[in-house]
Amino acid sequence: MDISVVGAGHVGLVTGACFADLGHEVIVVDNDVKRIANLKKGIMPYYEPGLEELVKRGVREKRLAFTTSLKEGIDKSIIIFIAVGTPQKATGEADLAYVEDVARSIAEHLPGYRLVVEKSTVPVQTGKWIAHTIKTYHRKKHIADVASNPEFLREGTAIQDFMKPDRVVLGVESKRAKDLLVALYKPLGAPLVITDISSAELIKHASNSYLSMKISFINAVAQVCERAGADVQQVADGMGLDPRIGRSFLNAGAGYGGFCFPKDVEAFIKISEQLGYDFELLKAVRNANELAKRSFAQKIQKALWVVRGKTVGVLGLAFKPNTDDMRYAPAIDVIEYLEGEGATVKAFDPQAMKEAAHLLPKVKMCQDPYEVARGADCLAVLTEWNEFKELDFARLKKLLRQPLIVDGRNIYDPARMKALGFRYISVGRA
Numbered sequence: 001m002d003i004s005v006v007g008a009g010h011v012g013l014v015t016g017a018c019f020a021d022l023g024h025e026v027i028v029v030d031n032d033v034k035r036i037a038n039l040k041k042g043i044m045p046y047y048e049p050g051l052e053e054l055v056k057r058g059v060r061e062k063r064l065a066f067t068t069s070l071k072e073g074i075d076k077s078i079i080i081f082i083a084v085g086t087p088q089k090a091t092g093e094a095d096l097a098y099v100e101d102v103a104r105s106i107a108e109h110l111p112g113y114r115l116v117v118e119k120s121t122v123p124v125q126t127g128k129w130i131a132h133t134i135k136t137y138h139r140k141k142h143i144a145d146v147a148s149n150p151e152f153l154r155e156g157t158a159i160q161d162f163m164k165p166d167r168v169v170l171g172v173e174s175k176r177a178k179d180l181l182v183a184l185y186k187p188l189g190a191p192l193v194i195t196d197i198s199s200a201e202l203i204k205h206a207s208n209s210y211l212s213m214k215i216s217f218i219n220a221v222a223q224v225c226e227r228a229g230a231d232v233q234q235v236a237d238g239m240g241l242d243p244r245i246g247r248s249f250l251n252a253g254a255g256y257g258g259f260c261f262p263k264d265v266e267a268f269i270k271i272s273e274q275l276g277y278d279f280e281l282l283k284a285v286r287n288a289n290e291l292a293k294r295s296f297a298q299k300i301q302k303a304l305w306v307v308r309g310k311t312v313g314v315l316g317l318a319f320k321p322n323t324d325d326m327r328y329a330p331a332i333d334v335i336e337y338l339e340g341e342g343a344t345v346k347a348f349d350p351q352a353m354k355e356a357a358h359l360l361p362k363v364k365m366c367q368d369p370y371e372v373a374r375g376a377d378c379l380a381v382l383t384e385w386n387e388f389k390e391l392d393f394a395r396l397k398k399l400l401r402q403p404l405i406v407d408g409r410n411i412y413d414p415a416r417m418k419a420l421g422f423r424y425i426s427v428g429r430a
């Protein structure tokens with residue numbers, strides 16, 4: 001099937017490359033001239049395991065093409081996925097300006113029937129607005145259907161999440177739209193949730209908000225564990241064995257980040273307010289996450305006693321492992337807090353240092369964990385990269401000015417760290 005994907009970001013580029021790998025003719029559109037030029041040369045705009053190889057294969061086999069011309073994309077496809085950014089406005093609402101731009105351009109160029117599919121995470125009722133926009137700006141008799149097909153991709157496992165989804169959600173309001181999307185997704189063999197557009201939009205916001213709530217819940221339980229002398233990981237293990245709860249997303253730490261959870265929780269709070277419902281539960285989720293980040297920074301401060309003039313070594317900057325994405329990364333809040341208290345910060349991250357450099361200009365970027373430790377007064381773990389799990393602790397101890405590790409992702413075992421001679425502080429564990 002001929003598909004165009006508008007937006008070559010974390011969602012659109014993966015979506016386009018995966019559809020091409022499934023045998024479809026795909027054209028990815030983006031108005032960022034440099035990004036498109038790089039993609040044509042096989043240069044990826046961000047790190048995502050397996051993406052570079054998938055894109056190069058699609059281009060080599062002439063199933064995947066890139067353009068800055070939305071008209072070209074519309075002319076050459078029957079299904080148009082809108083996968084442009086929906087960043088957070090200062091008010092917390094989702095900024096839908098890019099979505100409206102694309103909808104208007106589609107209306108102006110519509111050469112015949114097209115199915116316009118919302119792939120970006122959008123507040124409920126956006127589909128109605130897209131349909132209204134197309135109807136308003138299209139001067140001819142052609143018709144376009146609108147559908148919602150939210151993504152559930154996680155950065156670091158996005159390709160696997162696309163190819164083996166837990167479910168495919170299709171918000172459709174015509175048989176033609178339903179038949180096109182069912183035919184497109186059937187080869188994946190995943191359960192299809194076929195519903196109306198608003199329900200599909202809400203499935204996405206509610207899913208991300210629920211996952212955020214799960215994380216904030218265990219981070220709040222961690223606060224209690226610390227005061228009660230309990231171990232939050234063992235509490236999570238005990239909870240998670242109940243299939244109604246499940247163990248995943250119950251890892252306490254320095255808080256959640258990324259371009260989805262913080263933004264989607266805010267957007268869901270806002271759209272609910274606009275619809276007349278005060279989503280207090282989600283406000284508590286957001287506040288608990290801010291507390292998780294702040295209390296981790298204060299853990300470091302307390303462990304150092306005096307922060308001013310001290311050097312803090314940070315392992316991990318990206319908002320999670322296996323990505324270079326620094327958007328809303330807890331490391332930003334924690335490092336800015338420590339620098340505000342007069343600390344000097346050194347850091348290493350296997351992928352994110354280039355992204356982090358302009359966000360954290362005062363941080364001294366190092367080439368490995370040992371350079372970070374050299375002369376530092378403590379080591380703080382902020383991202384649970386696998387390569388931090390088995391370090392040469394004897395060497396670290398020699399390099400550090402004092403054997404102090406503050407672990408924001410609970411990747412080390414307290415008893416082992418004690419036996420190795422470290423003062424070890426983690427989250428929710430006595």
Ligand code: UDX
Nearest residue numbers: 151152153154155249250251255256257258260319320
């Ligand atoms: C998320 C959703 O998982 C995905 O379904 C949606 O499509 C996009 O948003 P992503 O933001 O890529 O994916 O990362 P995810 O793995 O969900 O982690 C988000 C944040 O939560 C990270 O900062 C991570 O460190 C944190 N997290 C996750 C925890 O703090 N504890 C956990 O147990 C799990």
